[in-house]
Amino acid sequence: MPRRALESWKEQSTIIHPAVRAAAELARLSPLPTLVIDGPLSDHRVVTANDAIAALGDIPPEILVGQPVTSLIGTDAHCLQASLFRSALAKGCGGKWQIMTGFGPQPRVAATVYLTPLCDAGSRVVGHNVNLVFPAIAPAAILPGSAIEEGIFDNAPGFVAVLRGPEHILAYANTAYSHFFKQNRLTGFRIVQALPETVDCAVLVVLDNVYRTGIPFQGTDASITIRDAATGQLQQRWITVTCQPLRDDTGTITGVICQGHDVTAPHLMGDVVEELEHKIVHLSRVNAMGTMATQLAHELNQPLTAIGNYLAGVSPLEARKPDESQLSEALDGIAAASTRASTLIKHLRHLTRDRKPNLARFELNEAVAECIQLLKGSCEHTITIDNRVLSEITVVADRVQIQQVLINLLQNACEAMMDSGGTRIVVDAHSIEDGVTLSVSDSGTGIASQAIDDPFFWGASSKDDGMGVGLSICRTIVETHGGTIWLEKTGPEGSEFRLHLPKV
Numbered sequence: 340m341p342r343r344a345l346e347s348w349k350e351q352s353t354i355i356h357p358a359v360r361a362a363a364e365l366a367r368l369s370p371l372p373t374l375v376i377d378g379p380l381s382d383h384r385v386v387t388a389n390d391a392i393a394a395l396g397d398i399p400p401e402i403l404v405g406q407p408v409t410s411l412i413g414t415d416a417h418c419l420q421a422s423l424f425r426s427a428l429a430k431g432c433g434g435k436w437q438i439m440t441g442f443g444p445q446p447r448v449a450a451t452v453y454l455t456p457l458c459d460a461g462s463r464v465v466g467h468n469v470n471l472v473f474p475a476i477a478p479a480a481i482l483p484g485s486a487i488e489e490g491i492f493d494n495a496p497g498f499v500a501v502l503r504g505p506e507h508i509l510a511y512a513n514t515a516y517s518h519f520f521k522q523n524r525l526t527g528f529r530i531v532q533a534l535p536e537t538v539d540c541a542v543l544v545v546l547d548n549v550y551r552t553g554i555p556f557q558g559t560d561a562s563i564t565i566r567d568a569a570t571g572q573l574q575q576r577w578i579t580v581t582c583q584p585l586r587d588d589t590g591t592i593t594g595v596i597c598q599g600h601d602v603t604a605p606h607l608m609g610d611v612v613e614e615l616e617h618k619i620v621h622l623s624r625v626n627a628m629g630t631m632a633t634q635l636a637h638e639l640n641q642p643l644t645a646i647g648n649y650l651a652g653v654s655p656l657e658a659r660k661p662d663e664s665q666l667s668e669a670l671d672g673i674a675a676a677s678t679r680a681s682t683l684i685k686h687l688r689h690l691t692r693d694r695k696p697n698l699a700r701f702e703l704n705e706a707v708a709e710c711i712q713l714l715k716g717s718c719e720h721t722i723t724i725d726n727r728v729l730s731e732i733t734v735v736a737d738r739v740q741i742q743q744v745l746i747n748l749l750q751n752a753c754e755a756m757m758d759s760g761g762t763r764i765v766v767d768a769h770s771i772e773d774g775v776t777l778s779v780s781d782s783g784t785g786i787a788s789q790a791i792d793d794p795f796f797w798g799a800s801s802k803d804d805g806m807g808v809g810l811s812i813c814r815t816i817v818e819t820h821g822g823t824i825w826l827e828k829t830g831p832e833g834s835e836f837r838l839h840l841p842k843v
Contacts, residue, residue, distance in 0.1 A: 355377055355386055355466075356377075356378070356457075356459060356465040356466060358457050358458065358459050358465055358466070359375060359377060359378075359386055359457055359465055359466035360386070362375050362457050362466065362468055362497065363375040363386050363387035365497065365499070365598065366387050366389050366468065367387065367389050367390075368389075369389055369391065369470075369581075369583075369598070370391055370583065371391060371470050371471070371472065371555065371581065371583065372389070372391040372392035372394075372395060372450075372470070372471040372472075373387075373388075373389045373391065373392060373468065373469065373470050373471075374387070374388050374389075374392060374403070374408060374411075374468075374469040374471075375387040375457075375466065375467075375468055375469070376408045376466055376467050376469060377465075377466050378464065378465050378466050379428070379429065379431075382407045383407055383408045383409065383428050383467065384405050384406060384407055384408070385403050385404050385405060385406050385407075385408060385411070386404065386466070387400075387404070388400040388403035388404060392442065392471065393442070395440075395442045395471075396441075396442030396444065397444070398442065398444075403442065408428070408467075408469060409425055409428070411440060411441065411442060412424065412438055412440050412452055412469070412471075413425060413436075413438045413439070413440075413452075420436040420437055420438050421436075421438050421439075422818075422823050423436055423818070423821070424436050424438055424452060424454065426818060427454055428454070428467065431456050431464030431605070432454075432456065432605070433453075433454050433455050433456050433467075433559050433560060433579055433602065433605075434453075434454050434559060434560075435451060435452065435453050435454075435557070435559050436451070436452050436454075437449060437450075437451055437452075438450065438452050440452070440471060450471045450472060451471070451472045451557075452469060452470075452471055453469070453470040453471075453472070453557045453559060453579075453581075454467055454468075454469055454559075455467060455468040455469075455470075455559070455579040455600055455602075456579075456600075456602065456605055457600070458600070458602075458604065458605060462604035462605060462608065464605065468600075470557065470581060472555065472557070493513050493514055497515060497598055497599055497600040498512075498513060498515040498516035498518075498519050498597075498598070498599055498600070498601070499511070499512075499513045499515070499516060499596070499597070499598050500512045500513070500516050500525075500596070500597045501585070501594060501595075501596050501597075502530060502546065502594050502595045502596075502597070503585075503593060503594040504593070504594060505547075505550060506529050507529060507530040507531075507543070507546050507547075507550070507594075507595065508527070508528065508529050508530075509525050509526045509527065509528055509529075509530060509533055510526060510594070511526060512525045512526055515601075519565070519576075519578075519601050520534060520565050521565065521566075521567050522534075530542065530543065530546065531543060534565070536564050536565060536566045536573060537563060537564065537565070542563070545558070545582060546582065546595055549582045549583070549584055549595050550584065550592060550594070550595055553584045553592055554584075555581060555582065555583045555584070556580075556581070556582040557580075557581050558578065558579065558580045558581075558582075558599075559579050560577050560579060560602060560606055561577065561578055561579070561580065562575060562576075562577055563575075563576055563577070563578055564576075576601065576603045577601075577602050577603045577606040578599050578600065578601055578602060578603075579599055579600050579602050580597055580598070580599030580600075581597070581598050581599065582595050582596070582597045583595065583596050583598075697737055697738075697739075698735055698736060698737055698843065699735065699736075699737075699738065700733050700734070700735045701733060701734065701736075701738045702730060702732070702733055703728050703732045703733060703734055703768055703775065703777070704726065704728040704729065704730045704732065705730075706738055706741060706742055706745070707726050707728050707745060707766050708726055709742065710742050710745045710746050710749060711724045711726060711749070711766075713746065714746065714749050714750065714753065718753040718764075719753070719756070719757060721762055722753060722756055722761070722762055722763070722764065723762060723763050723764070724749065724763075724764045724766065725763060725764065725765045725766065726766050727765060727766060727767040727768075728766060728767060728768040728777075729768070732768050732770050732775060734774075734775050734840050735842070735843040736820050736840055736843075737816075737820070740816045740819075740820075741816070741820075741840075743812075743813075743816065744813045744816050744817060744824075744838065745766070745777075745779070747810065747812070747813050748779040748813065748836050749764065749766075749779060751810075752764045752779060752780075752781035752783065752834070753781075754783075755781055755783025755784060755785075755833075755834065756781055756782060756783040756833075758784065759782065759783045759784045759833075761781060761782030761783050761833065762782070763781075763782060764779065764780070764781045764782075765778075765779075765780050765781075766778070766779050767780075773841055773842060774822070774839055774840050774841040774842045775839070775840050776837055776838070776839045777837065777838050777839075777840070778827065778835055778836065778837045779835070779836050779837075780833060780834070780835035780836075781833045781834055781835075782832065782833040783833050783834060784831060784833075785829040785830045785831055785832075785833065785834055786826065786829040786834055794810055794826050795810045795811055795813070795814040795824070813838075817838050817840070820840055820841075821840075821841050822838060822839050822840040822841055823838065823839050824836065824837070824838040824839075825837055825838075
């Protein structure tokens, strides 16, 4: 990071949200390697790096402050896990990934990265908490004895609880913990007495395992049931929580400390966003069929005209009976034409039906062929779409949604070649160890210069009547399948888009 940019960010760091600052204070006490990062407006820069994470690179923690977290974690642009990590950051989500990390001069190593959103009172994501667990590291917390007495955790934005002994007696619960469980009198009781409804949520199993093995537990977007003391009603909530063993000076495990955040609002909002994305994806399919209405009518008109011609050819004329061989040929022609029309209508209905995603294995060559058939009338007659996908290549995905991505890419390729004089679009695929990579290449004029940096950004359309949502929806669909899509190359000789679908 340039020194001038870093100094500028540090000068403006006074505007960091209080929830992020409070999480940073809590992170400093954590034995787990932890980063607290600011929101998207600051490019997710590090607000705090605790001593545990600084020790990984053998550098002072201050060196990491102000650095974009993506320069430390998930720097491999072509790694699927790193791409999903960056996508979750951009969306304000949480999750867990295996990613290469690097701090200071030490070699880069793989770690399990846990990402937890930090929210304000209105459930708006204002930052993230990042915990790292390395295969060779099984940290155990030694909680400073003065931490509870001094009230360090009392007003922390996330909930904190300390449980002592194998029976998990609540020795401490901060304000956020009491507020989350809607009870004020918790301490002094065993967890099964204070919160009996949580036993069915495997909470006791987790605590027993951490206490017995000394291995920390991290739960992301975990479901938990709590009882409202005022109404007596059970409520389902979602939390992100870390449970770490507590040890005394001799190293003996004496209890468990639990730290976490209520992510119910972001979880429910995520369900709403998912439903909206589903509706947008469906409307995009319908819109794509609408833009091809004239061409599709032409495609349907051909078999219907053929049927009419066959019927005219065998109709009795002046009481003359048609020749039997002529009649048989006509009937075969009518059957073939009606099948072609029926198949086209079937494909249209399948693509435009509003339905939930359905993962199933299908032959990619066949799916590509159906898309090419639908697009025949949309492209100039001089353009050939070459399907080079081998028949044995299969994928496990939602067939309709993958075809929607293909149709969008093929439509864009056709339009890019209308003014260039290009004549061939090539669709190819390769099966590799971790999945299937599909490519669509054209010989058009390339992507508009203003869209090259991020062609998938909503609003990057170069068409006069385009909304710029096509490629954005393509990315949404592919990432929903756990895959990635990218622009491999573009220029005066044409463009090539690739997408990778992982094995399921």
